[in-house]
Amino acid sequence: MASVHSSKKTAQREHASAPSQTTDTDVVTLKAMRFHARIGVLPHEAEIAQSIEVDASLWVRRSSGRPTANDIVDYRRVYDLVADVVTRGHTSFLEEVGERIAARALELPLVDRVRIAVRKPNVALPGPLAYAEVALERERG
Template structure:
């Protein structure tokens, strides 16, 4: 199957389980992989025969910069559910949400969750 991939989209949001995360905010990074058949789009060269990745980006941006959630799992689920229910032709979907500023007293690059739907 073919894929549309948007990697490392960065946004500022107010998600987290701590009050300081909700009031100060921080950066979040998101990857989206959509599994779909791109044969028709590849032949026609028409956007309406594909899934518009600008719309995917806008959906992710709206959710990540929108209402605060306590868990990355919730942010990822909101994104996955909206994409899954909006675009016909998606047979698989993966949404990874990364949070580099994790309130852990130790060193790590980031915490990440991945939400999947369908066949990957």
């Protein structure tokens, strides 16, 4: 599922003379992308893939007004980069996966900021637990 939120940053002057003086920032979010990955520090986690979920929110800058193909982020491209990071070999920590996804997402044109959450829904602990999650935010720069 993808969602888009928009917030307008207006120019310093009350009446901007041209639309190019303002930009919009859209937050594009892909929620609960599900994958099987070899992730964790236990010996069996290096060999047996387990379910993980990833949320990715990207702050995308574009010219004010109606969006065009030149100033949007393709959801498919975001999904593909997340899938590539998550399914590429064994990773020890959720934090590593989040950092790698964030770095790749910030390489996309127009993306200024990201929020990445990586979840393990099936964690073997002695009590009830919905999931373990690591969330991080990174900015270009």
